[in-house]
Amino acid sequence: MIIGFYTLPHKNRWLWLLLGSYFFYMVHEPSLALLLIISTTVDYFCALKMPNASYRIKKYLLCTSIFTNIGILFSFKYLFFFTSSIEGIFKFFGLNIIDTSHTGAYNFNQILLPVGISFYTFQTLSYTIDVYRGKISPEKHFGVFALYVSFFPQLVAGPIERASRLIPQLKKEISIHLPNLKKGLIMIAWGFFLKVVVADRLGVYVDAAFEDPEFNHGLPLFIGSFFFAFQIYYDFSAYTSIAIGTAKTMGFDLIQNFNKPYFATSISEFWKRWHISLMDWLKDYIFIPLGGSRCSKLKVVRNVLILFFIVGLWHGANWTFVIWGILNAVLLIIEFSTNGIRKLIFKTLKVPKTIIKILGWCSLAICLSIPLIFFRSPSITDAFLYFKSMFNITGLHVNILNNYFELILNFIFIIGIQTIHYFKGNDKIHELVLNKSTAVRWSIYLSYILVIVLFAINRQNTFIYFQF
Template sequence: MARATARVRKYYLALSIAVNIGMLCTFKYLAFFSNTINQLLVFLGMGHSSTNAIDTYNFSQLLLPIGISFYTFQTLSYTIDVYRRKIEPETHLGWFALYVCFFPQLVAGPIERASRLLPQLKRQTQLHLPNIKQGLVTMAWGFFLKVVVADRLGVYVDEAFENAQSPHGIALFLGALFFCFQIYFDFSAYTAIAIGTAKTLNIDLMQNFNRPFFSTSARQFWKRWHISFMHWLRDYLYQPLVKNYKLSRVTAILIVFFVNGLWHGANWTFVVWSLLNAVLLIIEVSTNKIRQQLIKKLKLPQKVVAFLGWAIVGGYLMLSLVFFRATSIEHAVVYIKSMFQFGSLHINILNNYIELAICLVLIILVQTVHYFKGNNKIHELVIGKPTYIRWSIYISFIAIISLFAINRQNTFIYFQF
């Protein structure tokens, strides 16, 4: 492909994209697209409302491969980079297969680039004790985030969303807030485990999060959330749409966030969630000059501006994530309506105030650690400390995970994508 003519290279690129996207659509979106088309035909008076694509064509027999969205986009980035002559094509099938199937990040990312990961896989290496220590500490932090924090929040969140019509608006508000942190801790937990595992093998994977819930603007949030995927959308979708196809920034953002939503799942709830965030981002970009002039005119302190930005973005994200968690758009609308019913001061839908207190303390604890150490320097809390302190931390960590882990079968949320 690299040495072929421009026309032939385009054919190869189109073939690769068609095969990759075709497999993704077959396994993940076939039933979704079929039902959507059928509903459109029903609306136009040309279909049958009783028809269901899943039942009619036995789509339920198609088992969704775990992590298909991640390694599909990873292979697409390789093909596009070869087409753009940014990297040389890999001639050895084994190395290419290892790049695609590198087990720590295979099922839920980060989505790595061939230019970054392949050279690391090929280099000669040997056991490096500091990297093993750092990797194990990072993995332990990931396990803590998952089984102690995220899964504990999930118990409350599940109960809240199963009672979307509850008159206890504050309890549902708390459920939406907890889901924000559940999905963040759950996904960053897997990322920490993947990065830690790779580190023990002397492989550096890119960070996927950078304290997103401390963001003071929508633009800042999307630069800090799921970094590898957002960089993928920027480099392979947004920039070509703006530079090559001369689309406006607003149109390109809407397309990017539509793809972002659909990538997360074959349900319109994900699309609505993503497009709601696109609207916020567009408003923010479009009103930037006006807001700056208003801030200057009112002489607002920078800390006040930052706090207002953080509160607005955080609140908006929390409401939009209701669509992400809900089973349908109707379910999300009912939940949001119920959130604003304040006829009761009841705040604990589980009626267990000890668990509620633990949840709040854990959120504050983790966010404090992330504020000072970010998502990529957790190991600094342990590495370099005297031996007796390090081993005290190790034993305490093992005890905490063993005693406070939620005992139920919870897969990582992003495994479904």
Template structure:
């Protein structure tokens, strides 16, 4: 079920109404049923994978808590890791690694498929379960935290199942930690009008970001990326900039709706974006972007690589960003994107002493506004260029796009032949960034709820009309649904 669907507009009020009517002791069961229905409305059979992952990690968590022998506890940890990553590999990466291995073998003249080649080698395209990367990482964090004795395993199977399947953040995050979300399910929630209003405004802002802004920008992005050989220079440059904002608004829209929906139900989800384009460095950007994933990679991959395996920080960063890219999709374009992001990080950190020494000699302060703007612009253009690989279907397509993007011999930018929409897209990007400058995404309700009733209701009405009149009627999936 898509957040941006009419089905959800009926589903969510029913869930909220029944939730507050039921006694506290039955609410977990109602939310679990609602979450499973939410997931099954997209792919009914694959709910079995979600349930299998839930049972596996619940069992392993309980055993790791009960056993005192660390060798036995480690076996259950590996059972959880292999089981979860095994499902993720098969359903998300099997075809990718099979095709990649086949291409490598054929490059060296080895026909690993035997006589007849591909004609006799048949495997079905494996359906990618929606949200599998998110709930796999969420359950893995639970198992690892239990093994580290940082979390006491949940005894109530139903509440643990709800932690895995909680519908607002099930499909595209944020990736919640058990220590943060599970205790909330144990507490009784009472009707709090102020909190419910806050959640509804958050949801409305998320719908605005998705339906009015992200999908509108996506029309131009789709047109440019469809055939980069048909364009040169400026339109491709604008397309890469637009995609950076499209994916930000699209993903932050999902997280904003998720946070708002959870807030209406009385639960707090973690912030997943913190004004990422107001960064001061590459490192600062990654502290602000997809916060739950980057914290996951830091806590469960980067730190162990440094502390337990003694790897060099540069190598550890490259490994982390390799898996960051691979996590996003089973395609070499994502791997290249991830590695390029890692290289940018390494260049920034590695050249910092030299850059600071040069600036000191020139007598230029790090707080110099011109320097800060040039630094920001350089990083922003680097990030948007790497995102060309993220958006492209294959590496050759991305390289052609970048090559033609720097062939600055065309100023024709109206590739969709709708100049009004192009200007409106630019105005909306600027408007949202100005709002985010003064109010972070999670503080947007303050702009509305702290006003006098007349102004507040004026905001409500204007918001509804804006979404109804200016929505792009594409009913697109959220971009991160494919991950």
């Protein structure tokens, strides 16, 4: 893709990237590309007609875009969830509303979930909403707009880009820039390291902990929930690094999706640093239109609960995700409500800022790990079983894999990566390499290859966020 991009003249590059993006998407399930085409076509024409339309027609066009995109998303991701939930409620009252006696009865669970549908749906929706609000002008070139929706580096797992940022870049004439190539390749290599060496290694322990929580009770389950918090972070940030790096090699700058989230000292700060593109999207198009935080306290609570209900549901069609989202909302509400009291206590006791920061890190680790048990568990019943077994501490045995080398190695990798993130963040990893002499750089390259060969976990796991 990169070689073809720089070989072709500028006027033909959009077509090369568009064809490559659709090929990349259709490798998984070719027929589902039709949904991408429908979403792209509807939003393109709806936005194109808005500037010269009356207020009533503009509203009609916006509603057409929203209902089309949300309708597709609902049908393929949430239809079975809602029908099974409604069926469960009726069965609780002794009513059977779905007749399954016929062998030809349709099973909604057989609907295939299109990869990345939550990401590209939000990306294209932001375009039509921004055109409706008058923030941007509609893109007249259908091919460029189609490329914006389907741009392959971030198509299946983000980051969720805005048209005002990405479309001008797609139209800009770009020449080969060696520093961009180097930075991009280093970001890609860093992403692969996070995925195949660290995230997948943590996943081995996490899978064992969640597979049989009744048998593996006590401290191993505490470690399992702790490891999962880092597994999902490294797994997701790995894909983001690869996406940003791939785009960078062609001269495109994608938005950073993480800003050292686990160094936040509060829940609210964490959500400003985690999955930034999604949280900014929800803030601009859901939270602020509801009134944001500039309304009465009761309405702020309502807005936060609605926001994180959507956050949970966006991640998956399961009540476990909804509960995870609501728990984070409750923690945020508690944090807001006790903010003044905590500041008064720290001031009265004259607690040093360093101690306050350490306490913030520790409390954040607990507040994130506990709700994530619902996120990782296949059902609510399994989540409660995990909680029950986790607090059933009968000994000091901590390694359910019976391999203390792997257990210690996991902690070493976490400490090492967090140290790198603390000093370089998620976006300046390349400085660890490019600022060094030639001999040191090649030593790092060779060491990287050696680490991949020795420590990569060959589990053929897809990225966790592919399912969202």
